[in-house]
Amino acid sequence: xxxxxxxxxxxxxxxSQQSCxxxxxxxxxxxxxxxxxxxxVVCTGKIEETTLLKAFEEGAxxxxxxxxxxxxxxxxxxxxRAAKRVEAVRSSLGxxxxxxxxxxxxxxxxxxxxEFVGAAREMNELVTELGPSxxx
Amino acid sequence: xxxxxxKPLAEIIEMVQDxxxxxxxxxxxxxxxxxxxxxxxxxxxxxxxRLGLKKAGKNAEVFxxxxxxxxxxxxxxxxxxxxxxxxxxxxxxxxxxxxxxxNLRPEDNVFPxxxxxxxxxxxxxxxxxxxxxxxxxxxxHFTGGLCPVARCAKxxxxxxxxxxxxxxxxxxxxxxxxxxxxxxRMGNLQRxxxxxxxAPMRDWSTSRHGGPRKQVREDxxx
Numbered sequence: 001x002x003x004x005x006x007x008x009x010x011x012x013x014x015x016s017q018q019s020c021x022x023x024x025x026x027x028x029x030x031x032x033x034x035x036x037x038x039x040x041v042v043c044t045g046k047i048e049e050t051t052l053l054k055a056f057e058e059g060a061x062x063x064x065x066x067x068x069x070x071x072x073x074x075x076x077x078x079x080x081r082a083a084k085r086v087e088a089v090r091s092s093l094g095x096x097x098x099x100x101x102x103x104x105x106x107x108x109x110x111x112x113x114x115e116f117v118g119a120a121r122e123m124n125e126l127v128t129e130l131g132p133s134x135x136x
Numbered sequence: 137x138x139x140x141x142x143k144p145l146a147e148i149i150e151m152v153q154d155x156x157x158x159x160x161x162x163x164x165x166x167x168x169x170x171x172x173x174x175x176x177x178x179x180x181x182x183x184x185x186r187l188g189l190k191k192a193g194k195n196a197e198v199f200x201x202x203x204x205x206x207x208x209x210x211x212x213x214x215x216x217x218x219x220x221x222x223x224x225x226x227x228x229x230x231x232x233x234x235x236x237x238x239n240l241r242p243e244d245n246v247f248p249x250x251x252x253x254x255x256x257x258x259x260x261x262x263x264x265x266x267x268x269x270x271x272x273x274x275x276x277h278f279t280g281g282l283c284p285v286a287r288c289a290k291x292x293x294x295x296x297x298x299x300x301x302x303x304x305x306x307x308x309x310x311x312x313x314x315x316x317x318x319x320x321r322m323g324n325l326q327r328x329x330x331x332x333x334x335a336p337m338r339d340w341s342t343s344r345h346g347g348p349r350k351q352v353r354e355d356x357x358x
Binding site: 048049050053054056057092095096097098134135 | 145146176179180183184186187188190191348
C-alpha cells in the first residue's frame with residue numbers, strides 16, 4: 001500500500017530565503033517533495049517544543065527543522081536552541097515508544113543549496129519507510 | 137528553591153490512562169525556575185499526554201492551566217475555578233503542591249507529574265545542585281557557610297572522613313569534598329582553629345526524625 005507521509009518543515013527565514021524566492025517555483029523545479037509543508041520562522045530559536053508536538057497532534061508523520069549552521073546562526077545561537085528543543089522532542093518520542101527519527105534537525109547555510117532539497121527528500125524517504133504516525 | 141524533574145512519561149500516562157478529562161496544572165513558583173513544571177512545561181506535558189493516550193487508543197481531553205503557587209492557601213484557592221470539570225489534575229508543582237490539592241479536594245484525583253528532588257541552587261544555566269537538607273538546625277555558622285548535612289555524602293558533622301582524594305568525594309569523584317572546602321574556606325577566613333573543636337551532639341528531631349514539621353509565626357497569624 002502506498003503511503004505519502006505528511007511532513008512538516010519549520011525553516012529559518014534566512015536558510016530558506018532564496019529557496020522560497022520566485023514563489024517557490026525554483027523549489028518545484030528542483031523536485032522539492034510536495035508533501036513537505038514548510039513554515040518559515042524568523043529564527044529557529046523561536047520554535048517551541050510545543051510547536052513541534054502540535055504538528056504531530058495535528059497529524060504530521062514527521063517533523064523537521066532547518067536552521068543556520070550551528071556556528072553561523074544569524075541570531076548567534078538560534079539554531080543551537082532549536083536543536084536542543086528538537087532533541088527534547090526526540091527524547092519524548094522515545095519515551096512514548098515512537099521512532100525518534102520522526103523529528104530531526106538540519107543545519108544548512110543560507111541560499112538555494114541542493115542540501116535544502118536533499119533534507120526534504122531524506123525526511124520523506126525516512127518517514128515513508130517508518131510508515132504512518134502512531135498518533136494517527 | 138525546591139528543585140524537581142519530570143517523571144518518566146510512561147509513569148504519568150499510566151496514572152491517567154482511564155481519565156477522560158485531564159487538567160495539567162502548572163505552578164509558577166520554584167518549578168518554573170528549575171524549568172520542570174512551569175507554564176511552558178505544563179503545555180508540553182499536556183501535549184505529550186494527548187499524544188501518549190492517542191497512541192494507546194484512548195480518547196481523552198487534556199487541558200493546561202497554571203496557578204501562581206500551589207503551596208499557599210491564598211493562591212491554591214483559585215483551584216475552585218476548575219471544580220467538577222476534570223477527572224484528574226496532574227500537578228506539575230513540587231510534592232507540596234500535590235499535597236495541598238489533595239488536602240483541599242478529598243474527592244478529586246490528583247497525580248504528581250514531577251519527582252521533587254532537593255533544595256538547591258542554579259550553579260549555571262541548566263545545572264542545579266543540592267545546597268541544603270532542610271534539617272531544621274543549621275550548623276552553617278560553624279562551617280563557614282557550607283553545609284555538611286546536604287553536601288557531604290555521609291552528612292558528617294566532624295569531617296573530613298578520610299576517604300576524599302584530591303579534594304573530591306570518594307562516593308562521587310566528580311563532587312567536591314565539602315569538608316575539604318570547609319577546611320580551605322575557614323583557612324581563608326583565618327578561622328581554621330575553630331575546626332579543632334568537636335561539633336556538639338546533634339539533635340536530629342528537627343529533621344525527619346521528629347515526624348512532620350510545623351512552623352508557627354504568631355506575629356503573622358490572624
